[in-house]
Amino acid sequence: MDKIELKIADDCLQLLPQRAVYWPAHAALIVADIHFGKAAAFRAQGVPVPRGTTTQNLAALDDLIVAYDVQRIIFLGDFLHARASHASATLNALRRWRARNITMQLTLVRGNHDAHAGDPPADLDITVVDEPYELDSFSFCHHPHAHARGYVVAGHLHPVYRLTTAGDSVRLPCFVFGTASSVLPSFGAFTGGFAITPQQGERVFVATDDSVFEVPGSTTIFNSGL
Template sequence: MSALDIEVAGERVLLLPQKALFWPREKMLLVADIHFGKAASFRALGIPVPRGTTTENLARLDALIDAYGVQHILFLGDFLHAKAAHASSTLRAMLAWRARHPQLRLTLVRGNHDRHAGDPSEQLRIDMVDEPFTIAPFSFCHHPDLQAPGFVLAGHVHPVYRLRSGWESLRLPCFVFGARRAILPSFGAFTGGHPIAPLPGERIFVTAEELIFPIEIR
């Protein structure tokens, strides 16, 4: 798999085109805003949306676990989308996935959707923490502008960057890196995105299919 190797806060990390970040020293995969059960929540409201997003998200996690030897997944908030995400079909799929990875450590930094949805089932054996959760030199958060002792790695925004060529434009998920914090793109398969305008000094890394590349800000 293609990945971009960069240094952040004195640590080597890999930015993955699959919209996640891997910290090799800790064998830790960082995933923001996976929003399990979002499609089920829409269907519960009578809105006909595609099925299979939970299975797709889990399959993408499987691929990254295998490719990078992941031992710990840390979710940067919004693991569940809403109370309807506790649907039995969603839970069955997640429990089957957990059974395939019994030794995998899972940690969830609670986000705003998690507080409304409630904690995931205890059967998933996820360590629940509040932001900021710090493993030096990083502080793991859901909200990117939280005051924290370490370099903040967060989600919440679902950042996308608009590439333009003449009259054509394309919105692509991106990582945003500033002096004291970084925002990861949303990992979820059914989550949308929020166009961002980079602040002075920020670096943007855009993901597209199996590629990830820096954007030159002018």
Template sequence: MPVHYSVHVAGEELWLLAAKAVYWPAEKTLLIADAHFGKASAYRSLGQPVPKGTTRENLQQLDRLLKDLDCKRVIFLGDFLHGPGSHAQGTLNALRTWRQHHYGLTLTLIRGNHDKRAGDPPEDLDIEVVTEPLLMGPFALQHEPDAYPGHHVLAGHVHPVYRLRGKGRQSLRLPCFVIGKQVSLLPAFGAFTGGHSGHYDEDSQVFVIGDQQVWPVH
């Protein structure tokens, strides 16, 4: 079983995973925000010296989750591909090889702002692509963290991180989940994505990811 912290949101149990994703046990569904596959390829296409292997690293992380979870569906909450340069052959071949090993798995992408620039994934990846919101039970699954009447929003886009402060000038920025009253945020799943340290509402619960664990901070 993957490392997780169980919470109840809108009457449903959700697992906040240390792998920077959310598992919804009742629906056997894995939620992933901001994978940004091919981001490094996109940067290299512009002549930027960035590390290789990030797509492979992300797919290996996803493989580990699928091995440990009873999962029938993966829903990407936007930004599956980073940009037009993410259609590099190496990136697409890695995604195709991964897809062949998970042919029976239902994949859904809710278009995010980067998907609009990058274009939809190739058809042979067999990914259902929809516009936001995707309504499932009490949830509105979205990329943008905008409130939706009558549903609790689960979204990405922000790449939330939380700054833990120690003595003196010591501090640590960690990816986090933010569980709010109407809108909750998932951290960016991608390994090369950065993060935004926001000022979260006092009524929100923040859970940081550190040392391969999920920790509540307030």
């Protein structure tokens, strides 16, 4: 699969087709808005939605762990979707996954859904912090405009970009990188997306099933001094 490597804040980040970022310096996978248990929360309200999204999300994490020798995962908020996401089926799936990845260092930067859903159970052994989570030259956040010292890497918006051709269009998840902050696409299945319009100085990278490519015409000079 084709990824894109960016040099930001005197460091390197790799944008992956699987809608995640790999940070080689820390063997870290960075994912935003996984929303475990969202489908379960909908079903608890009587809305008939597909099952299996938690299994799908965990399988996607497993594939990336193997492909990139991941030693830690940083979740940029909205780990659990709602209080109903504490359903036994969802939590038991997470516990089985955790048992298979017992040495993995997990950090959750709380997002708005985490405030309502509550922190993950303690036996999942996830370090939970408020934004910004500062590490090296980066500030990991849920909200893109959080006050921070370093270059902000955030989620929350579930950004997608509409590509158009003559008589047709398609919406694709995208990464948005500006001079001082960035927004990652939603990693989770069944999370939807918000169509964005790039602002001046922002670069947009869309993710397909097997590649990441930059939308022509978007340009940014990154501030490596952050």
